[in-house]
Amino acid sequence: MKKIQIINGPNLNLLGKREPTVYGSVSFESYLDTLRAQYPQCAISYFQSNHEGGLIDKIHEVGFDHDGIILNAGAYTHTSIALHDAIKSVKTPVVEVHISNVHARESFRHLSMISSVCKGVIIGFGLDSYRLAIESFL
Numbered sequence: 001m002k003k004i005q006i007i008n009g010p011n012l013n014l015l016g017k018r019e020p021t022v023y024g025s026v027s028f029e030s031y032l033d034t035l036r037a038q039y040p041q042c043a044i045s046y047f048q049s050n051h052e053g054g055l056i057d058k059i060h061e062v063g064f065d066h067d068g069i070i071l072n073a074g075a076y077t078h079t080s081i082a083l084h085d086a087i088k089s090v091k092t093p094v095v096e097v098h099i100s101n102v103h104a105r106e107s108f109r110h111l112s113m114i115s116s117v118c119k120g121v122i123i124g125f126g127l128d129s130y131r132l133a134i135e136s137f138l
């Protein structure tokens with residue numbers, strides 16, 4: 001059984017309600033049910049926090065015994081050196097994901113502080129970005 005941790009950052013608790021034209025109208029909880037049914041060979045855990053420190057604590061907690069971390073750091077992607085350092089500090093490979101194509105949006109979303117320390121980056125495929133990240137660990 002592959003142990004995969006999904007970590008969502010700030011404002012992603014509002015998926016389904018938040019800017020549906022950008023992020024869609026499906027809640028993450030309901031998408032998670034679909035994902036778990038699609039990958040019975042994976043133990044997929046889910047964590048969301050609106051706080052930078054909460055995301056860092058979770059990376060530390062799972063970062064030595066999981067097979068993969070899928071991280072959508074939300075807006076902290078573009079600002080957080082602390083998240084960069086946390087990813088660099090653990091053994092578990094981290095895949096950075098984004099629902100929207102950040103490169104087709106405001107220029108402040110074009111820079112990622114975490115891409116350089118991630119195993120790879122999946123951007124712009126809607127919620128399917130998370131499934132593609134799971135595939136990358138299989």
Ligand code: DQA
Nearest residue numbers: 072074075098099100102109
């Ligand atoms: C996001 C893109 C970020 O720029 C934004 O701040 C988010 C969501 C995405 O999944 O498209 O909160 O990470």
